[in-house]
Amino acid sequence: MPEPDLNFTIKRLGECRYSSPIKEFRFIDEDERLLYHACPKQVKSFFDSGCKPPELEMAGPRRQIFFDPTRLACGIVTCGGLCPGLNDVIRAVVLSLFHHYGVRKVHGFRYGYRGLIKRHGVTPMDLTPETVDPIDNMGGTILGSSRGPQDPAEMVDYLQELQVGVLFTLGGDGTLKGAQKIAEEALRRGYPLSVIGIPKTIDNDISYIQKTFGFETAVAEAQRAIYAAHSEAVGAPNGVTLVKLMGRDSGFITAGAALVEPDVNFCLVPEVPFTLEGFLASLQARLGNRSHAVIAVAEGAGQDLLQVSKEYDESGNLKHSDIGPFLRDAIKNHFQKIGVEVNVKYIDPSYMIRSVPANPHDSAFCLMLGQNAVHAGMSGRTDMVVGFWNHRFTHVPIALAASKRKKLDVEGPLWASVLATTGQPHQM
Numbered sequence: 001m002p003e004p005d006l007n008f009t010i011k012r013l014g015e016c017r018y019s020s021p022i023k024e025f026r027f028i029d030e031d032e033r034l035l036y037h038a039c040p041k042q043v044k045s046f047f048d049s050g051c052k053p054p055e056l057e058m059a060g061p062r063r064q065i066f067f068d069p070t071r072l073a074c075g076i077v078t079c080g081g082l083c084p085g086l087n088d089v090i091r092a093v094v095l096s097l098f099h100h101y102g103v104r105k106v107h108g109f110r111y112g113y114r115g116l117i118k119r120h121g122v123t124p125m126d127l128t129p130e131t132v133d134p135i136d137n138m139g140g141t142i143l144g145s146s147r148g149p150q151d152p153a154e155m156v157d158y159l160q161e162l163q164v165g166v167l168f169t170l171g172g173d174g175t176l177k178g179a180q181k182i183a184e185e186a187l188r189r190g191y192p193l194s195v196i197g198i199p200k201t202i203d204n205d206i207s208y209i210q211k212t213f214g215f216e217t218a219v220a221e222a223q224r225a226i227y228a229a230h231s232e233a234v235g236a237p238n239g240v241t242l243v244k245l246m247g248r249d250s251g252f253i254t255a256g257a258a259l260v261e262p263d264v265n266f267c268l269v270p271e272v273p274f275t276l277e278g279f280l281a282s283l284q285a286r287l288g289n290r291s292h293a294v295i296a297v298a299e300g301a302g303q304d305l306l307q308v309s310k311e312y313d314e315s316g317n318l319k320h321s322d323i324g325p326f327l328r329d330a331i332k333n334h335f336q337k338i339g340v341e342v343n344v345k346y347i348d349p350s351y352m353i354r355s356v357p358a359n360p361h362d363s364a365f366c367l368m369l370g371q372n373a374v375h376a377g378m379s380g381r382t383d384m385v386v387g388f389w390n391h392r393f394t395h396v397p398i399a400l401a402a403s404k405r406k407k408l409d410v411e412g413p414l415w416a417s418v419l420a421t422t423g424q425p426h427q428m
Helices: 040-048 086-101 112-116 152-161 173-189 215-234 252-260 276-290 323-337 350-354 360-378 413-422
Strands: 033-035 055-058 073-078 105-109 164-171 194-199 239-245 266-268 292-298 343-347 384-389 392-397
Touching: 073 086, 073 112, 086 105, 086 164, 086 360, 105 112, 112 152, 112 173, 152 164, 152 173, 164 173, 164 360, 173 194, 194 360, 215 239, 215 252, 215 292, 215 343, 215 350, 215 360, 239 252, 239 323, 239 350, 252 266, 252 292, 252 413, 266 276, 266 413, 276 292, 276 323, 292 323, 323 343, 360 384, 360 392
Parallel strands: 073 105, 073 164, 164 194, 194 384, 239 292, 239 343, 266 292
Antiparallel strands: 033 055, 055 392, 384 392
């Protein structure tokens, strides 16, 4: 049966009265759409029920634009944790604004949404092609970052004072919710502000978006850690190496790393519950057969085994208990009780993974995300995020993208491949 109606309608500031200065480019017609469902059977079910199948608006440059580039100022802000590719996106946005549209004023707001509050006294950076030219080979973000909500009214006050017409927000779920509030406040005032989100999370957990930037680099860096973990494990009798990877609520990095580095024997993700007894019994059987084991665990896995935290971080996320040391100690205690020698090593490369520069594939992806974000902003779209679906760039309303976290489908082919590669039991 067709799923409930998905509203992919994108808000616009008004009529586009200016001709695009871009020359010799393939423009996107306003009625160009991409089907959300790729399978003919799914699409047919909508037509059979008399419904129109969901469609996403295609990203790309338009012939007519909303803003006069010669009088436009723009802003860029990076929020949340670090992620490979942040500088690549900043660079892409600035170069596209300058070279595609002739925009000459771009403010780089520093330290996340904190930099949009004037009373904090954080002066914006002046971003030009010269200042961003070398940053694509750097990890982190030249703008700095922070977590935590700020008052939308104060932020819009400052944006109005600086006469910013387009604000590009780079971040994940919390950042997008903040961007939505900024867009709503501007619309309430009648202030023509385009707010364009660019999805940043190495967890790859933003809904209705196939892939976020930084994810592939994170998987590649996780592979390096797991390769080293395997060397440690096989180098000792009954060697057990436990590698904790990022993934608060979604296990995409851990699952991806298990596929690219098939030395992983146990892949533990938030979407698949396990009991401590079942896991330890499976690990004991593995050591009995092969005398070593490599375990990759996502930070959000096994939370039901730990004392549930009641605290929230600055972004409003429930703080997770640390599964890594818990499993390390549980493994040691279990084998000590049964009188079996084990050599356990624990590796947490999380902060190293998220702060490295983007790999070539991610870097190219960042470039195209940044360019399509600029095209969307110049055409007067707002309260939206640049998406990627069925290998095409799209526009997604922030309300949909931030409505829920994307999860690993435990009935899908990705998890089936993980089970086949690791050889771990389907249930523990």
